[in-house]
Amino acid sequence: MKYWQYLVRRLAGILVSLIGLSIIIFTTSRVLPGNPARMALGALASEEQVQALAAEMGLNEPIPIQYLDYMRGLLVGDLGTSLETKRAVSTDIVYYLPATLELITVSMFLTIVIGIPLGVIAAQNKDGFADNATRLVAFFSVSVPGFFIAIMFQLIFGYLLEWLPITGRLGSEFGSGVSRFTGFLLVDTLLSGNLAAHVDAWAHIILPALALSLAGIGQVMRITRSSMIDVKDQDYVEAERGFGLPSWLVTYKYTLKNAFIPTLTILGLLYASLLGNAFLIELVYSWPGLASYGVTAVLNNDFNAVVGVTMTIGVAFVSINFLVDVLLGRVDPRIRLAMEEAT
Amino acid sequence: MKLDEPVAENPLLTVEDLEVGFESFDGLAEVIDGVNLSIGKGEVVTIAGETGCGKSVTMKSILRLLNQPPARVNGEITFDGTELLSLSDREFERVKGQRMSLVFQDPMSSLNPTFTIGEQLTDTAQFGGDSDTGVVEFFRRRFSGERDEARERVLEMLREVQMPDPENIMDSYPTQLSGGMRQRALIAQALLNEPDLLIADEIGTALDVTIHDQILDLLKDLIENHDLSVLMITHNLGVARQVSDRVYVMYGGRIVETAPTEELFENPKHPYTQGLIASIPRLTGDEMATGIDGSIPEYLDPPPGCRFAPRCPYATAECEEARPEMYERGPQTGVECVLYDEAVPASERPTVEETRSHMTRRPGKQTGGD
Numbered sequence: 087m088k089y090w091q092y093l094v095r096r097l098a099g100i101l102v103s104l105i106g107l108s109i110i111i112f113t114t115s116r117v118l119p120g121n122p123a124r125m126a127l128g129a130l131a132s133e134e135q136v137q138a139l140a141a142e143m144g145l146n147e148p149i150p151i152q153y154l155d156y157m158r159g160l161l162v163g164d165l166g167t168s169l170e171t172k173r174a175v176s177t178d179i180v181y182y183l184p185a186t187l188e189l190i191t192v193s194m195f196l197t198i199v200i201g202i203p204l205g206v207i208a209a210q211n212k213d214g215f216a217d218n219a220t221r222l223v224a225f226f227s228v229s230v231p232g233f234f235i236a237i238m239f240q241l242i243f244g245y246l247l248e249w250l251p252i253t254g255r256l257g258s259e260f261g262s263g264v265s266r267f268t269g270f271l272l273v274d275t276l277l278s279g280n281l282a283a284h285v286d287a288w289a290h291i292i293l294p295a296l297a298l299s300l301a302g303i304g305q306v307m308r309i310t311r312s313s314m315i316d317v318k319d320q321d322y323v324e325a326e327r328g329f330g331l332p333s334w335l336v337t338y339k340y341t342l343k344n345a346f347i348p349t350l351t352i353l354g355l356l357y358a359s360l361l362g363n364a365f366l367i368e369l370v371y372s373w374p375g376l377a378s379y380g381v382t383a384v385l386n387n388d389f390n391a392v393v394g395v396t397m398t399i400g401v402a403f404v405s406i407n408f409l410v411d412v413l414l415g416r417v418d419p420r421i422r423l424a425m426e427e428a429t
Numbered sequence: 430m431k432l433d434e435p436v437a438e439n440p441l442l443t444v445e446d447l448e449v450g451f452e453s454f455d456g457l458a459e460v461i462d463g464v465n466l467s468i469g470k471g472e473v474v475t476i477a478g479e480t481g482c483g484k485s486v487t488m489k490s491i492l493r494l495l496n497q498p499p500a501r502v503n504g505e506i507t508f509d510g511t512e513l514l515s516l517s518d519r520e521f522e523r524v525k526g527q528r529m530s531l532v533f534q535d536p537m538s539s540l541n542p543t544f545t546i547g548e549q550l551t552d553t554a555q556f557g558g559d560s561d562t563g564v565v566e567f568f569r570r571r572f573s574g575e576r577d578e579a580r581e582r583v584l585e586m587l588r589e590v591q592m593p594d595p596e597n598i599m600d601s602y603p604t605q606l607s608g609g610m611r612q613r614a615l616i617a618q619a620l621l622n623e624p625d626l627l628i629a630d631e632i633g634t635a636l637d638v639t640i641h642d643q644i645l646d647l648l649k650d651l652i653e654n655h656d657l658s659v660l661m662i663t664h665n666l667g668v669a670r671q672v673s674d675r676v677y678v679m680y681g682g683r684i685v686e687t688a689p690t691e692e693l694f695e696n697p698k699h700p701y702t703q704g705l706i707a708s709i710p711r712l713t714g715d716e717m718a719t720g721i722d723g724s725i726p727e728y729l730d731p732p733p734g735c736r737f738a739p740r741c742p743y744a745t746a747e748c749e750e751a752r753p754e755m756y757e758r759g760p761q762t763g764v765e766c767v768l769y770d771e772a773v774p775a776s777e778r779p780t781v782e783e784t785r786s787h788m789t790r791r792p793g794k795q796t797g798g799d
Binding site for chain 2: 320321322323324325326328329330331332333334335340343344347417418419420423424
């Protein structure tokens, strides 16, 4: 079996698990107590109006029929209408998702560019000052909840030092100067040619992204450190050093690539927890993202929005883990080759 | 009489009074205790001895591969007139990278699994021994015509070690190669920078017997063609006999006997050497010794005198008191055993047969273990 065939098979499995997820989340949203039609119309609407809306939304059909209807809509990108915003759920998701993705992407980026080098440095100075210092930072960042750090950042950098804005994605003065192309403000500000707004977008995202990524930075740092130490003791690294290759080359090319394999797996899992943690961070920073949209939907029994958000997060999660599988196959030929030899 | 001069004629590498200790929670383990050895230019020398007797530690201290601390290395190691232990790390790296090379023990674990053979070997050909290369210079040279030349050199070397289908091997990963092919790749890697001294640790031991034989034959050819001086390390006396000019027998962190290969096998002197030779598995003969009774000394608290004394069938009170001298018994031949003092009559010195009779035996016509 070729590695790409394995990946195709993985994709099929992913599809199955997404269908499973959709069944569970759809059923749950439908059997929860509370009448969505009543929620939508409010307390003042008459019973007839509620009944009429319920019939229109198909709420009187058996759940399997409702599910099939929903899936039929899904195929053409119709996720139903949100009872809260009265807009199509797909429109809402397209509107809110980029803000969350942008936040998570910047967090991921920070996790990688801070976590991995610090892990390498800690491994190089095992039990030295740098190692102990990063260990302390890692314990702190993993054990203190993200929302607490988020509030602390606001207090320190926003309130006391007044260096950075503490809420929103962009200063109100730039509102008209930036047109929406992708929904990613860091991209849109550049596409609009508004450099000042671009800098402002960075100023807004850096605190929430850092608060969101701290726990991950700690984990990545520790994993990178311990796998670097493992790999450094391997015969092949000793041999490479023995042949007189430059030591930075041995460390950053021949050791780090092997040590990166467990880190990569952790990064895939971290992505999922970032999606979850993003909610609290979005709340603290009034970040108009998917997480806060989803929570509002849950609290209001906005069932179409709940299913839509859950499915979106599910797709994002499996896509990232699929991407991790592809990358693992690239980084570690043993995984690829073992797969090809297996059959 | 003591052997004061290096044994080798025209020595390339001499090790004098090497002492290596390891700090541990239980105290200092004195593993290497006063080792003297030398390798002449163009000479192939083997250190033989059972596992745990200090062969690899000796090799690693020559190559500065031990972490200090916990290791403590004392003594004098001279390579072609340069005292190695007093060099700075940087100076040492240069000497090592350009003039010494090593073939590691296990071909399975000594190639980096995530890079192709071509990538690793070409980097070694291009940057091996240039440990000062900075990042900028690396990238400049890496993407210049020099890379293609280096690649050609690797291909040529792979052909020389009789690697089948070298072009294809260049793009393969180590996991795709058999043990023998990996061993060939490692030998090629070790010879890429034309070293003067090759250090080979248990070469081919991890391979099956026929491949092992092919590798040793290959090694003999390469030694001749590249005019190499070689320090081999092995627990297998058969390997020592097949390849080397001269053998050092090591026990408990000391050299107990040295002799030209033929002399050593025909006329082994030290009871330990005799025991080793007596326990080489044989397909014929009535009885076979299974090995020397007992085990290697505890380095935290070694025997005060001769370290072999607790296992030696001929040991006397004298052996347990003081370390015996190294007695010269012919050209390039020495033995560290009181039985070889000139005062001891020749008739009292044991033969291999006599030593065998003191060892645990089992009926012959069996193929023994290792």
